[in-house]
Amino acid sequence: MQTLIEYIVERISSENILHGKKLKNNLKKFDEAYFHSAAIFLKKYESLLQDENKTIDYAIDCYLQMLADVNYESVQFVRTGEYSSKSFDEVNRRVYENPDVMQYYMHGLLLSQFLWPHHYNILLFFRKTIGANRHIRNYLEIGGGHGLYISEAISIIGENAKFDLVDISQSSIDIAGKMIGNDHVSFILSDVYDYNPALNYDFITMGEVLEHVEDPVKLLKKLYTLLSDDGKLFITTPTNAPAIDHIHLFRNAGEIREVIAAAGFEIENESCIYSEDMPAELAEKYKVSMMYAGVLIKRNEQK
Amino acid sequence: MERDEVLKQVNEIFIDVLDKEDIVLTDVTTAADIEEWDSLAHIHLVVAIERKFKIRFGSKEIQSWDNVGEMIDCIYSKVK
Numbered sequence: 001m002q003t004l005i006e007y008i009v010e011r012i013s014s015e016n017i018l019h020g021k022k023l024k025n026n027l028k029k030f031d032e033a034y035f036h037s038a039a040i041f042l043k044k045y046e047s048l049l050q051d052e053n054k055t056i057d058y059a060i061d062c063y064l065q066m067l068a069d070v071n072y073e074s075v076q077f078v079r080t081g082e083y084s085s086k087s088f089d090e091v092n093r094r095v096y097e098n099p100d101v102m103q104y105y106m107h108g109l110l111l112s113q114f115l116w117p118h119h120y121n122i123l124l125f126f127r128k129t130i131g132a133n134r135h136i137r138n139y140l141e142i143g144g145g146h147g148l149y150i151s152e153a154i155s156i157i158g159e160n161a162k163f164d165l166v167d168i169s170q171s172s173i174d175i176a177g178k179m180i181g182n183d184h185v186s187f188i189l190s191d192v193y194d195y196n197p198a199l200n201y202d203f204i205t206m207g208e209v210l211e212h213v214e215d216p217v218k219l220l221k222k223l224y225t226l227l228s229d230d231g232k233l234f235i236t237t238p239t240n241a242p243a244i245d246h247i248h249l250f251r252n253a254g255e256i257r258e259v260i261a262a263a264g265f266e267i268e269n270e271s272c273i274y275s276e277d278m279p280a281e282l283a284e285k286y287k288v289s290m291m292y293a294g295v296l297i298k299r300n301e302q303k
Numbered sequence: 304m305e306r307d308e309v310l311k312q313v314n315e316i317f318i319d320v321l322d323k324e325d326i327v328l329t330d331v332t333t334a335a336d337i338e339e340w341d342s343l344a345h346i347h348l349v350v351a352i353e354r355k356f357k358i359r360f361g362s363k364e365i366q367s368w369d370n371v372g373e374m375i376d377c378i379y380s381k382v383k
Contacts (some may be wrong), residue, residue: 021344072365079350
C-alpha cells in the first residue's frame with residue numbers, strides 16, 4: 001500500500017519531472033526510521049490541513065509553487081552570485097506582509113522538512129544533541145515555524161521542563177501550535193529583540209533564521225544575553241541557499257563560524273550536510289547549498 | 304542563426320554541464336531520458352544557455368518546457 005510520503009512524491013513527480021527525479025532518488029536512500037518519522041509528521045500535518053478544510057493535495061500545490069520560486073531565485077543566484085533580496089524591508093514587503101505568498105510558502109516549507117534529506121539529517125543531529133542534554137529545565141525556541149524541533153525536544157526532555165517559543169509571525173505561531181498539539185508550550189508573539197524575560201535559558205534553538213536577517217552577529221549577541229552561562233545554543237543556517245526571503249548570504253561554513261565567534265560563542269559540536277548527494281569538491285564547484293548546524297556555548301573568557 | 308544550429312549548440316551545453324559525452328538531443332528528448340538532468344542541473348543548463356546565446360529567460364519560461372524541442376523553440380524565438 002502506498003504511503004503518504006510516496007503519494008506526495010508521485011504527485012510532485014507528475015507535475016515536475018526534474019524535481020520528482022531527485023525526490024524519488026532520495027526516497028530510495030532513506031531508512032525505516034525516516035519513514036516512521038515522516039508518517040508521524042505527515043499525519044499531524046494532514047490533521048492540521050483538515051481543520052482548515054484542506055487536503056494534502058493543497059499542500060503539494062503550495063510546495064510546487066514554493067519550488068518555482070526557489071528555482072527562479074536559484075537561477076538568479078547562479079547568474080549573479082548573490083541573493084536577490086538585500087534588506088529585511090524588502091522581504092517584509094514581498095513575503096511576510098503578503099498573505100497569499102505566506103500561505104503557500106509556509107505550507108511548502110513544512111513539506112520540505114521531510115522531502116529534503118539535508119533537512120531530515122539535521123533533524124537527526126538535533127535529536128542526538130537534545131538526547132545528550134536531557135537535563136534541560138528551560139528551553140527556548142526562536143522562530144519555531146513548523147513546531148517540529150520543539151516537539152522533538154518535548155518528547156525527549158519530557159514535560160517537566162519549561163518550553164517557550166518566540167516568533168514574530170502570528171501565522172507561524174498558529175501553525176506551530178497545531179503541529180505541536182499540546183498546551184505545554186508558551187507562545188510569545190514578539191520580535192526577539194523585544195523579548196527580555198526574567199530567566200536565562202539552558203537551551204535555545206534557532207533554526208534557519210540567521211539567513212533572514214541583515215545582521216546575524218547582532219542576533220546571536222541577543223541570544224547570548226538570553227542563554228545561561230552553561231547553556232547551549234543550537235542553530236541551523238544554510239550556505240548558498242537562494243530563497244524569496246533570504247538576505248544574508250553565507251558562502252561556506254567558515255563564514256558562519258566567523259559570525260559565531262564574533263558573537264562570543266565557541267562551537268561545541270557541528271554538522272555540515274550538503275543538499276545534494278555529490279562529492280564535496282563538486283558541491284563547492286556548483287555552489288550547492290549546505291545546511292550547517294552548530295551546538296554553541298559561551299566562550300570562556302566572556303562568562 | 305538557424306534552429307538546427309541552436310539545437311547543436313544546446314547539445315554541446317548539455318554535454319559540458321552534465322559532463323556526459325554521449326548526449327544526443329532531439330526535439331522529443333525529455334528529462335526522463337537523461338538521468339543527470341535533474342533540478343540542480345537544469346538551473347546550470349539555463350544559465351549556461353543564457354550566457355551562450357546572450358538571452359534572458361523569465362521565471363515562467365524556465366519551468367514551461369516539456370521537452371528539448373520547446374526549449375529550442377523558446378531560445379530560437381529570442382535569437383532569430
